[in-house]
Structures are given as structure tokens and as C-alpha cells.
Amino acid sequence: MINKRLTVKSPAGLNILALEKILRISREQQCAVLFEKENGEKANSDSYFEMLALCAILGTTLQVTVDGPNETKTLEMIQEVFENGAGI
DSSP, X not given: OEEEEEEOOXXXXXXXXXXXXXXXXXXXXXOEEXXXXXXXXXXXXXXXXXXXXXXXXXXXXXXXXXXXXXXXXXXXXHHHHHHHTTOX
16 A cells, blocks of 8 residues: 655646546556545545546545555556646
8 A cells, every 4th residue: 555645737637637636546456545635534436436537636645545556657657647637
């Protein structure tokens, strides 16, 4: 299990396209991913509703916890989404 604080740098925030990308990454890499805001709100990457409820706009910082066989690669891929969104 690894943790890292990531800040959303994509102007579009973590919109539905970015969340779809994160969901796909976690499933393909067979890792569980949990996001947590500073106020304690949590979201599992398997739930669009939970992730959308975090309202992760530009500048939002989340603690990202990744657990699974490809943790490091998964975290790197998710960090790319935080920085560049879904390529839009």
C-alpha cells in the first residue's frame, strides 16, 4: 500500500472523463484506489458518485492510497490524470 498527496492541476478538474480514466486505470492495474480530502471525505475509485461528490476542481489536494500488485505504476498513471486530465 502506498500513499501520496496529489493536487489537481488540470483546468477541467477531475471531470467525468478524468474519473473514467482513473476507473479504467485501477481496474486494468488490479489496484484498489482510495481518495481522501483534507476534511475527511473519502471516495473509492470504483464509484463515480463518490468521486464526483469530492468536487475535485483545479487546486484540490487529495490523499491518494493505492493497494495492489501494480501500486507504483498505478499511482504514476493517476498522477498524470491529476496533472493533465483526460487530455481535453
